[in-house]
Amino acid sequence: MKSKIAVLTVVTIIAFACAAFAAGDNKYYSEFAFKHKVNDKFDVFFTPEVRLKNDMGNPYYYQWRVGSTFHADKHLDLVLAYRYIQTKDNNNQWDTADTQYVEMIIIPKTKFGNFNLSDANKVERRFVKNDRSRWVYRNQVTAEYPAKIGNFVFAPYISEEAYYDFEIGKFYQNWVTLGANKKISKNLSVGLYYRDETSRKGKTSHWITNHILGTNVTVSF
Numbered sequence: 001m002k003s004k005i006a007v008l009t010v011v012t013i014i015a016f017a018c019a020a021f022a023a024g025d026n027k028y029y030s031e032f033a034f035k036h037k038v039n040d041k042f043d044v045f046f047t048p049e050v051r052l053k054n055d056m057g058n059p060y061y062y063q064w065r066v067g068s069t070f071h072a073d074k075h076l077d078l079v080l081a082y083r084y085i086q087t088k089d090n091n092n093q094w095d096t097a098d099t100q101y102v103e104m105i106i107i108p109k110t111k112f113g114n115f116n117l118s119d120a121n122k123v124e125r126r127f128v129k130n131d132r133s134r135w136v137y138r139n140q141v142t143a144e145y146p147a148k149i150g151n152f153v154f155a156p157y158i159s160e161e162a163y164y165d166f167e168i169g170k171f172y173q174n175w176v177t178l179g180a181n182k183k184i185s186k187n188l189s190v191g192l193y194y195r196d197e198t199s200r201k202g203k204t205s206h207w208i209t210n211h212i213l214g215t216n217v218t219v220s221f
Contacts, residue, residue, distance in 0.1 A: 028056040029195075029214035036221055043069040045081075056213070060088045067103070079105035097129040116144040120161075134167040140175075154182040172200040179214070191216040 033047045044067070051061035067081025083101040088094055102125045109118045122138040140161035147156055157180065163173040179193025195212035 025053055025210045026055045027197075027210055027212045028052040029212055031214065031216040033216065033218040034221070035218065041071050043071070045069065053210075058088075058092070062086045065103075075109050077105075077107040077109065079103065079107065081105070097131070099129070100127045101125065102127075114145060116146070118142045118144075132167065134165065136166070137164045138162065139164075152182075154180050156180040168203050170200065170203065174198045177214075181216075187220045189218045189220075191218075 029049065029051050031047065031049045033045060035043055035045045037043050046064065046066050048064040049062070050059060052058060053060045063083055063085040065081050065083045067079060070078040070080075072078055081101075081103040083103060085099040085101070086094055087099070103122060104124075105120055105122045107118055107120045109116070111117065118141070120138075120140040120142070122140070124136045124138065125133065126136055127133045138161055140159055142157055142159035144155050144157035147154060157178075159175075159177045161175040161177070162171055164170070165172050175195050175197055177193050177195040179191055179195075181189055181191040183189045191214075193214045193216075195214060197210040197212055198207050199210070200207055
């Protein structure tokens, strides 16, 4: 059963990616994470990320996050983080208006059969130079299924994340992600995902869709 689900997940990721990249803007997200276990209760992390748009040919976004995760118990994680962002403006120049976030995240977790389920509730205070600061709420629900094909062990998952902006009083972005993570060694894991991104255009009811291919690399020490 696990091997059938694993094969289906891989095929679905490839199929979705091939179909999606036939239309819309195609982006690439390159994520890295460096994590250190302080003790059984606390981890600290540093996570840089680069994003490319215009059919993956134009770097337009850079960020890094630093923070700590408190493992309250096996069913609850608490995260406090700071994020620094730089983006390109309409003239394709790196904008000097810094964007900074303070993030507070509550993540209840549970198991349902062999599935690992989590619901990340993220509250962000966003500070943008020469613009109004605002609060944003993000909710990300994830289902992960440990799988095995022969001796190949990995973890396919699906998640949905909705963004709500208190400034405009509306949901303005939604991510649906299908991917898989693979532990290479005790201190290294890699992942691949496809993400369907829908974003509200300003305050209007018009939504646009982008397609994202992403990779992630996690180093633990």
